[in-house]
Amino acid sequence: MKILTANRLSDGIAVWYADGGWAETVGQADLAHDKAAEDRLEAIGAKAYANNEVVDVNLIDAEVVDGVVEPVRLREKIRAAGPTIRNDLGKQAAQAA
Amino acid sequence: MYRYDEFDHDFVQARVAEFSDQVQRRLSGEISEDQFRPLRLMNGVYLQLHAYMLRIAVPYGTLNSKQVRMLGHIARKYDKGYGHFTTRQNIQFNWPALSDIPAILADLASVEMHAIQTSGNCIRNVTADHFAGAAADEVADPRPYAEILRQWSSVHPEFSFLPRKFKIAVTGAERDRAAIQTHDIGLHLKKNAAGELGFAVYIGGGQGRTPMVARKIRDFLPEADLLSYCTAILRVYNLYGRRDNKYKARIKILVHETGVEEITRQVEAEWQELKDAELKLPDADIRAIEAYFAPPALGDRPEGDQAVKLARLGSKGFSDWLDQNVVTHRHPDYAAVTISLKGIGEVPGDATDSQMEAVADIAAKYAFDELRVSHEQNLILPHVARADLKAVYDSLVDIELATANSNLISDIISCPGLDYCALATARSIPIAQEISLRFASLERQREIGELKLKISGCINACGHHHVGHIGILGVEKKGSELYQVTLGGSADENTSVGEIIGRGFSSEEITDAIEQIVDTYLGLRLNPQEKFIDAYRRVGPAPFKEALYAGEAKAA
Numbered sequence: 001m002k003i004l005t006a007n008r009l010s011d012g013i014a015v016w017y018a019d020g021g022w023a024e025t026v027g028q029a030d031l032a033h034d035k036a037a038e039d040r041l042e043a044i045g046a047k048a049y050a051n052n053e054v055v056d057v058n059l060i061d062a063e064v065v066d067g068v069v070e071p072v073r074l075r076e077k078i079r080a081a082g083p084t085i086r087n088d089l090g091k092q093a094a095q096a097a
Numbered sequence: 098m099y100r101y102d103e104f105d106h107d108f109v110q111a112r113v114a115e116f117s118d119q120v121q122r123r124l125s126g127e128i129s130e131d132q133f134r135p136l137r138l139m140n141g142v143y144l145q146l147h148a149y150m151l152r153i154a155v156p157y158g159t160l161n162s163k164q165v166r167m168l169g170h171i172a173r174k175y176d177k178g179y180g181h182f183t184t185r186q187n188i189q190f191n192w193p194a195l196s197d198i199p200a201i202l203a204d205l206a207s208v209e210m211h212a213i214q215t216s217g218n219c220i221r222n223v224t225a226d227h228f229a230g231a232a233a234d235e236v237a238d239p240r241p242y243a244e245i246l247r248q249w250s251s252v253h254p255e256f257s258f259l260p261r262k263f264k265i266a267v268t269g270a271e272r273d274r275a276a277i278q279t280h281d282i283g284l285h286l287k288k289n290a291a292g293e294l295g296f297a298v299y300i301g302g303g304q305g306r307t308p309m310v311a312r313k314i315r316d317f318l319p320e321a322d323l324l325s326y327c328t329a330i331l332r333v334y335n336l337y338g339r340r341d342n343k344y345k346a347r348i349k350i351l352v353h354e355t356g357v358e359e360i361t362r363q364v365e366a367e368w369q370e371l372k373d374a375e376l377k378l379p380d381a382d383i384r385a386i387e388a389y390f391a392p393p394a395l396g397d398r399p400e401g402d403q404a405v406k407l408a409r410l411g412s413k414g415f416s417d418w419l420d421q422n423v424v425t426h427r428h429p430d431y432a433a434v435t436i437s438l439k440g441i442g443e444v445p446g447d448a449t450d451s452q453m454e455a456v457a458d459i460a461a462k463y464a465f466d467e468l469r470v471s472h473e474q475n476l477i478l479p480h481v482a483r484a485d486l487k488a489v490y491d492s493l494v495d496i497e498l499a500t501a502n503s504n505l506i507s508d509i510i511s512c513p514g515l516d517y518c519a520l521a522t523a524r525s526i527p528i529a530q531e532i533s534l535r536f537a538s539l540e541r542q543r544e545i546g547e548l549k550l551k552i553s554g555c556i557n558a559c560g561h562h563h564v565g566h567i568g569i570l571g572v573e574k575k576g577s578e579l580y581q582v583t584l585g586g587s588a589d590e591n592t593s594v595g596e597i598i599g600r601g602f603s604s605e606e607i608t609d610a611i612e613q614i615v616d617t618y619l620g621l622r623l624n625p626q627e628k629f630i631d632a633y634r635r636v637g638p639a640p641f642k643e644a645l646y647a648g649e650a651k652a653a
Contacts, residue, residue, distance in 0.1 A: 010124060011194035012149035052126035056144055056519075073576065075515060078524075079146045083516035085444060085526045089177055089192075090147050 003029040003062040003069060004041040005076070006054035014079045014091070015054065016069075017044060022054060025091055026080040027068045032059070098159050098467060099244050099389045101209045108251070109206045112213055116140045117199035124196060137195075139219075140202070141212030145519050148192045152215040153205060157225035157243040157267075158186030158470040158477075162457035165468055167208045169453035175201050180453065182438060182446040184510055184561055185264070186224050186470040187215060191517055213251065218259045220250035220331075224266045226274045227471035230392050231433045231479035233425045237294055239269035239286045241387040242323060245378065249324050256331050260338035261346035263331070264303075267296075271590060276472060278302045278311040278592035279564055281348045282330060287317070295319045300330055300360070301352030304558035308594045309349040314361040320383060322368075325376035329368035333360065393465035393480055398430040401483025408487040415490050417539055418501040423486060432483050434464075436476040436493060437500040437508065441537045442530050445511040446474035448498075455496045463489050473510055475503070505542040506550055506615065507533040510561050514554025514571060515578075521554035523571025523578035524604075528552055531608045536615075545615055548629045549587070564588035566630045567614060568595045569607065580607040584614070584641055585633045598638055599646050610645060617644040 003026070004017035015022040016029040023029065032038040038059060045057035061072040071077050082090015101109070116136070123133045137143075141152040153168070160168075168188060172180050175197045176190040183189055193201060205211055214221055223243040230238040246265055250256065256263070268275040269286040277283025283299035296318045302311030318326050334348045337355070352360050409416040422435040436456060438446050448456070460468045460478060463485045469477035481489055493499035502508045509532065512518065514525030529552050536542055551565030555572070562568030568583035579601040586595030602610045615629075617640055622632045633641075 007144060007148070009130075010196050012144055012147075014147055049130070052123075052129070055130050074573075074578070075146070075521075078515060082147065083526075084524060085516055085530065 001062050001064070002032040002038050002041065002059045003071070004032075004045050004057070005029075005060055005071075005079070006045060006048065006057040009052055009055055012055075016080075017041060017048075022048070025095075026062075026071060029062065029069045031062065031064070031069060098161060099156070099240075099386075105209070109209070109211050109213075112140070112211065113199070113202045113206050116202060120195060120199050135217070138216040139213070140198075141215035142195070142198060143216060143519075145191065145517050146515075147517065149195055149198070150189055150191055150517070151193045151198060151201065151212060152183070152187055152189040153210060153212045154215050154222045155187050155210075155470050156247050157223055157229070157240045158227050158472070159229075159240060160468045160470065162461040162466050162468070164208045164210055165453050165457035165460065167204060167210070169450040169457065171201055171204060172450040172453065179447050179449045181444075181513065182448065182470050182474050182476070184472050184474060184512075184559060185222055186227070186472055187222055188470070191513075216262075217257075218261050218263075219257050220246075220253065220259075220263045220265065223247050223250070224264070224275055224280075224472060226268045226270060227469040227473075227475075227477045228274060228424065228433050228479060229269060229469075230390060231426050231431075232270055232274075233427045234272055235269035235286075235427075236288050237269050237286055238387070238390050238392075239267040239275075239284070240390050241383065242284065242286065242296075242320070243267050244386050244389070245323060245383070246327065249327075256335065259331070259335055260340045261343070261348075263334075263348070265327070273588075273590040273592075274471075276561075276564065276588035276592070278590075279304055279308075279561070279588055280311065281334075282327060283311050284323075289317050293319065296323065298326065298330075300364075301349040301357075302592070303347050303349040304561060304563045305347070306344060306556045306558075307347075307350065308558065308563040309353060310592045310594060311349075312352060312357040314357065314364060321378045321380065322372055323378060325371040325374070326364075326368055328376055329364045329371055332367050333363045337363075393467070395428045395431055395465075395480060395482075398482040398484045401430050401486075404484045405486060412487075412490075414494070414499070414501070415487055418490055418499055419486065421501040421505065421539075421543070422503040426480065428480075430483055432481055432486060434478040434481050434486070434489060435471070435503040436478065436498050437502055438475050438498070439502055439508050439533065440497060440500045441502075441507060442534045444526050445509050445529050448476070452496050452498060455492070456498070459489055459492050463492075473508065475508070501539060502542060504547045504549070505539075506536045506545055506548040507542060508549075509533060510549075510551040510565070512553050512555075512560035514552075514560075518554060520557060521571070522556075522573040523554050523580070525552040525554035525560055525569075525571055528569060528571070528580065528604065528607055532611055535608050535612060544625070545619065546625065546628055548615070550611070551586075561588065562586070563594050564592065565595060566633070567611060569611075572601070574601070578604050580604065582607075582610060582614070582645075584638060585630065587630055596638055599642055613644050614641055617641050 299311035553560035583595030
């Protein structure tokens with residue numbers, strides 16, 4: 001499975017494509033289960049990049065754990081949570097609060 | 098220290114205005130990311146995993162208290178309350194919004210700072226010995242020459258689009274504290290038999306995926322010829338350096354592929370065309386820049402000896418710190434102080450906004466308003482009266498920056514690694530923290546003695562692992578982090594590249610492996626005075642391999 005991720009142009013914050021927009025957390029990201037869905041996400045990413053909404057657009061591997069979408073690779077897990085050494089920073093900070 | 102003249106002010110202000118306009122046009126969608134990326138990189142703005150990152154230049158690592166206070170202000174107002182001091186004596190902020198960067202740059206310009214040429218294929222921040230102007234062993238302060246190089250290299254039209262980035266370091270002492278042999282150009286300021294100042298010139302050092310120790314191409318270059326000779330080197334590199342392959346584009350590859358004799362011949366031939374023309378530095382110009390770096394008026398403070406003696410008796414913490422973090426100054430009543438940014442279990446090189454402000458206050462009160470950033474990611478107070486050392490120590494204790502570990506195993510250089518960096522393949526900071534915690538006991542660290550441990554989270558080697566006595570390189574293997582260990586590297590006047598000791602270790606195994614290496618060293622050293630690096634050079638890798646892997650061979 002794949003999800004679409006990028007960084008928001010204005011502040012660089014990591015975002016994931018979910019439910020017709022760019023979400024600041026990964027959990028509800030739109031999943032692509034097949035090639036056609038991947039192409040659809042890729043086209044959305046290309047358009048958002050061209051529209052100067054986001055930069056560094058990528059399709060990444062994801063899985064669903066307990067009903068929540070999670071990236072597979074460590075790099076993407078860290079993007080989705082924040083630095084592993086400071087849980088007061090990044091997305092995890094808001095979730096802990 | 099150096100003060101901007103009218104030209105510098107205008108130049109930096111003009112750049113702030115220009116880049117602010119570029120940011121506005123980017124945010125409004127007038128220019129695309131492809132158009133903007135090279136512009137933002139010229140101004141130190143990267144995109145990392147979580148956000149943008151802004152790298153701010155600290156020329157030759159020198160700061161005054163006003164500048165450090167401004168860095169604290171930026172950390173608090175625009176970032177998340179901290180900054181990260183880097184191995185190139187710079188500072189970077191990890192969370193700035195692009196839309197805030199024009200305001201940050203305007204704030205920086207108000208204290209004579211900027212982020213120009215902290216990225217891109219140009220001549221980067223020129224680095225220097227962090228004890229410059231204070232060290233008892235230097236022939237002269239290397240920073241005036243670093244400043245001359247900074248002025249010459251700033252938006253140099255010929256050298257703004259080199260095959261790859263280009264780094265210059267200068268030291269003024271035999272003992273190299275600026276790692277000059279790991280730089281594209283390394284300059285060793287020295288005196289010839291006639292007592293004249295000049296440089297031994299090294300080229301082609303570097304780390305990254307192909308580490309190389311620089312080669313000396315000239316034993317003595319008169320100071321007046323600094324710019325013409327560097328221009329000759331850059332011209333040869335700009336002409337012949339490879340642009341077809343990013344990984345072979347640094348001058349080290351050109352030196353290696355061309356051969357040092359031939360490249361020296363090319364540089365000397367080019368130099369013959371340049372040496373007696375407008376790049377020759379008039380003595381008056383050198384002396385004028387030098388005057389900016391005139392040492393503060395260090396009045397005699399002979400009461401220091403007695404004060405230190407008494408304070409030692411009253412505080413073991415002070416006594417330990419004095420032994421570890423305070424070094425001799427050329428003036429006997431003074432000392433140079435290392436403020437460790439390597440608290441046990443902390444993130445190497447990070448300082449909070451309030452720590453920066455407090456350190457600025459200490460510098461203003463006790464250190465003639467001067468601070469340095471070392472390439473080992475610590476801060477330095479270069480001139481402190483020995484009589485004031487206890488007061489400085491007490492102030493540092495208050496802000497938790499009095500860890501007595503300079504040059505010990507917990508004084509670790511670490512890149513940001515996969516916790517922040519878009520290029521990283523593994524985390525480095527948590528490994529540094531775990532090793533630091535494992536060796537937390539100061540008594541144990543001092544028993545081990547001088548040991549430079551350096552960690553990089555990818556092959557680009559920002560954490561200098563190749564030249565660590567113990568180096569750790571984090572890579573990704575089959576989806577997991579794997580840590581390769583190199584031994585025997587060194588970044589001083591006897592620079593060497595460490596050797597890979599064997600198979601890598603998982604994140605769970607690496608700290609045990611480091612401990613095993615250290616214990617092996619303790620078991621084989623001739624006496625406590627034999628440092629790790631000297632013992633390694635004497636015995637080679639075999640005993641360490643045996644300790645780390647013998648069990649496996651038998652089991653197999």
